[in-house]
Amino acid sequence: xxxxxxxxxxxxxxxxxxxxxxxxxxxxxxxxxxxxxxxxxxxxxxxxxxxxxxxxxxxxxxxxxxxxxxxxxxxxxxxxxxxxxxxxxxxxxxxxxxxxxxxxxxxxxxxxxxxxxxxxxxxxxxxxxxxxxxxxxxxxxxxxxxxxxxxxxxxxxxxxxxxxxxxxxxxxxxxxxxxxxxxxxxxxxxxxxxxxxxxxxxxxxxxxxxxxxxxxxxxxxxxxxxxxxxxxxxxxxxxxxxxxxxxxxxxxxxxxxxxxxxxxxxxxxxxxxxxxxxxxxxxxxxxxxxxxxxxxxxxxxxxxxxxxxxxxxxxxxxxxxxxxx
Amino acid sequence: xxxxxxxxxxxxxxxxxxxxxxxxxxxxxxxxxxxxxxxxxxxxxxxxxxxxxxxxxxxxxxxxxxxxxxxxxxxxxxxxxxxxxxxxxxxxxxxxxxxxxxxxxxxxxxxxxxxxxxxxxxxxxxxxxxxxxxxxxxxxxxxxxxxxxxxxxxxxxxxxxxxxxxxxxxxxxxxxxxxxxxxxxxxxxxxxxxxxxxxxxxxxxxxxxxxxxxxxxxxxxxxxxxxxxxxxxxxxxxxxxxxxxxxxxxxxxxxxxxxxxxxxxxxxxxxxxxxxxxxxxxxxxxxxxxxxxxxxxxxxxxxxxxxxxxxxxxxxxxxxxxxxx
Numbered sequence: 001x002x003x004x005x006x007x008x009x010x011x012x013x014x015x016x017x018x019x020x021x022x023x024x025x026x027x028x029x030x031x032x033x034x035x036x037x038x039x040x041x042x043x044x045x046x047x048x049x050x051x052x053x054x055x056x057x058x059x060x061x062x063x064x065x066x067x068x069x070x071x072x073x074x075x076x077x078x079x080x081x082x083x084x085x086x087x088x089x090x091x092x093x094x095x096x097x098x099x100x101x102x103x104x105x106x107x108x109x110x111x112x113x114x115x116x117x118x119x120x121x122x123x124x125x126x127x128x129x130x131x132x133x134x135x136x137x138x139x140x141x142x143x144x145x146x147x148x149x150x151x152x153x154x155x156x157x158x159x160x161x162x163x164x165x166x167x168x169x170x171x172x173x174x175x176x177x178x179x180x181x182x183x184x185x186x187x188x189x190x191x192x193x194x195x196x197x198x199x200x201x202x203x204x205x206x207x208x209x210x211x212x213x214x215x216x217x218x219x220x221x222x223x224x225x226x227x228x229x230x231x232x233x234x235x236x237x238x239x240x241x242x243x244x245x246x247x248x249x250x251x252x253x254x255x256x257x258x259x260x261x262x263x264x265x266x267x268x269x270x271x272x273x274x275x276x277x278x279x280x281x282x283x284x285x286x287x288x289x290x291x292x293x294x295x296x297x298x299x300x301x302x303x304x305x306x307x308x309x310x311x312x313x314x315x316x317x318x319x320x321x322x323x324x325x
Numbered sequence: 326x327x328x329x330x331x332x333x334x335x336x337x338x339x340x341x342x343x344x345x346x347x348x349x350x351x352x353x354x355x356x357x358x359x360x361x362x363x364x365x366x367x368x369x370x371x372x373x374x375x376x377x378x379x380x381x382x383x384x385x386x387x388x389x390x391x392x393x394x395x396x397x398x399x400x401x402x403x404x405x406x407x408x409x410x411x412x413x414x415x416x417x418x419x420x421x422x423x424x425x426x427x428x429x430x431x432x433x434x435x436x437x438x439x440x441x442x443x444x445x446x447x448x449x450x451x452x453x454x455x456x457x458x459x460x461x462x463x464x465x466x467x468x469x470x471x472x473x474x475x476x477x478x479x480x481x482x483x484x485x486x487x488x489x490x491x492x493x494x495x496x497x498x499x500x501x502x503x504x505x506x507x508x509x510x511x512x513x514x515x516x517x518x519x520x521x522x523x524x525x526x527x528x529x530x531x532x533x534x535x536x537x538x539x540x541x542x543x544x545x546x547x548x549x550x551x552x553x554x555x556x557x558x559x560x561x562x563x564x565x566x567x568x569x570x571x572x573x574x575x576x577x578x579x580x581x582x583x584x585x586x587x588x589x590x591x592x593x594x595x596x597x598x599x600x601x602x603x604x605x606x607x608x609x610x611x612x613x614x615x616x617x618x619x620x621x622x623x624x625x626x627x628x629x630x631x632x633x634x635x636x637x638x639x640x641x642x643x644x645x646x647x648x649x650x
Contacts, residue, residue, distance in 0.1 A: 029354060050602045112599065270639060277375045277635040279604040310602040314595060318643040
């Protein structure tokens with residue numbers, strides 16, 4: 001995958017995505033919490049994508065990609081590989097359009113996410129938990145069915161669709177000083193850049209990244225994409241390596257990476273649950289963890305934070321929170 | 326406490342409460358969930374009082390009672406007994422007005438709720454976990470300080486304040502076929518009746534009650550208040566026996582009690598968390614449990630449900646959900 005061969009998406013693509021998905025996606029609320037404001041010393045505005053359909057922002061990009069297909073392509077269906085939220089999102093988007101959907105799921109995916117994929121009627125193909133096996137299984141489905149690949153974060157329509165979350169947040173709060181989003185493959189982050197450049201060029205974008213999957217931090221430090229990181233984090237939504245096209249978009253933005261370790265993320269997740277009453281998954285909590293770990297950066301600022309999703313495996317809670325049974 | 330000596334609160338008191346607390350309480354959102362609609366076969370509208378200040382509807386009544394005090398009484402402070410949310414709510418309301426607050430807390434109260442009381446600067450008085458000990462400790466504080474008792478559910482201003490949750494819900498959705506609220510002492514339930522009689526007289530009120538604390542069901546069946554129930558339920562917010570004034574108000578309303586056992590409540594709580602992404606405490610989940618246990622009553626109806634609070638002890642989750650550590 002070489003980004004230089006692909007035209008980069010623009011703000012107009014985010015606007016087109018917003019129009020395309022409007023009838024199907026939720027305009028999610030922006031939550032505040034006095035108690036979390038006190039703890040952080042900042043004015044926090046949480047974009048609640050855990051309340052998006054399938055419980056994650058991923059529905060925006062998947063829905064945009066499916067609805068953008070011409071009739072001929074749509075007839076042959078769509079395929080993707082995903083450890084969870086993107087797969088569930090694509091399955092639902094395909095069901096809405098009435099087309100076939102194939103999802104390649106690596107072993108070890110979170111059960112609640114796998115169930116969501118199956119509940120939407122997609123065909124699940126299991127494979128080993130590595131990128132080579134994922135891509136081979138995807139290619140296999142493409143060859144057999146003619147389905148269009150909707151990549152979790154490098155497909156242009158996916159990036160543009162993810163940008164609609166920041167579009168909504170910045171339309172409601174155009175005066176944010178900073179915006180913090182989680183970064184894994186970079187679909188949400190790069191879509192966010194497109195919206196920010198148009199609507200809030202002075203707003204600082206921070207990418208919250210687990211230290212156990214810090215390829216974005218390394219890539220920004222080196223100036224070239226680092227693909228040598230072997231992810232080790234509880235944030236199951238943020239284990240993917242950043243895409244080349246996503247990196248290209250992010251380098252053009254006013255972007256800084258803040259890494260947080262899993263203990264910081266779990267502490268932030270506890271605060272989001274107990275104080276914010278927001279039921280979010282670990283990946284979402286990285287954004288609050290990043291703010292709490294860097295008080296000097298955010299003191300007194302009006303900060304937007306995108307809570308990316310809320311698909312938590314309830315049976316895994318004791319392990320997540322380190323609780324006794 | 327004899328209800329017949331007390332004038333019953335009216336809808337005008339609910340409107341007065343709404344005006345009094347407007348600057349301090351949240352106008353909480355009403356959430357919907359396609360997935361919970363599908364599961365229930367009804368159109369569910371959840372009033373999210375877990376997003377109220379102190380994480381429970383109790384702030385409405387406590388705030389109204391504190392703000393309604395004349396200057397002379399206010400100077401001597403307020404006192405109450407509470408296993409949790411009402412105590413935290415009164416403590417915050419007193420802090421807002423700048424007056425003293427004493428909370429008598431029975432042994433065995435949920436830790437997160439106790440912490441909220443202390444965080445608001447109230448004086449905590451521990452006592453044994455029975456009504457006699459609670460009332461004795463309260464009387465003691467009253468004698469020593471001259472503080473005004475703000476009872477968790479029988480004080481008129483508390484009842485009127487709790488009615489503002491239904492006032493908001495019915496203002497936004499005047500066409501509800503049914504409204505389901507949890508019942509413990511009956512403060513929320515009786516306040517809800519006042520709002521419904523004025524705004525939606527054809528709406529059916531259902532009280533969701535744990536089978537392990539079913540004094541309301543017994544009282545309605547017998548036509549007189551039953552105080553012989555020894556509560557045994559995980560719903561720590563619903564263990565109180567119904568007040569006489571609350572019973573009087575509810576008997577005048579179009580009211581029916583639906584009992585649910587703790588297993589049904591926990592199953593409903595899991596659904597509210599996993600599908601609705603609403604972080605609610607067990608008492609709140611009784612309302613969904615009551616709908617799911619009585620599909621014929623609610624099929625195809627537009628149903629309001631008041632989620633009463635979200636103060637869950639995260640450390641108790643494995644036990645609540647029956648999970649292994």
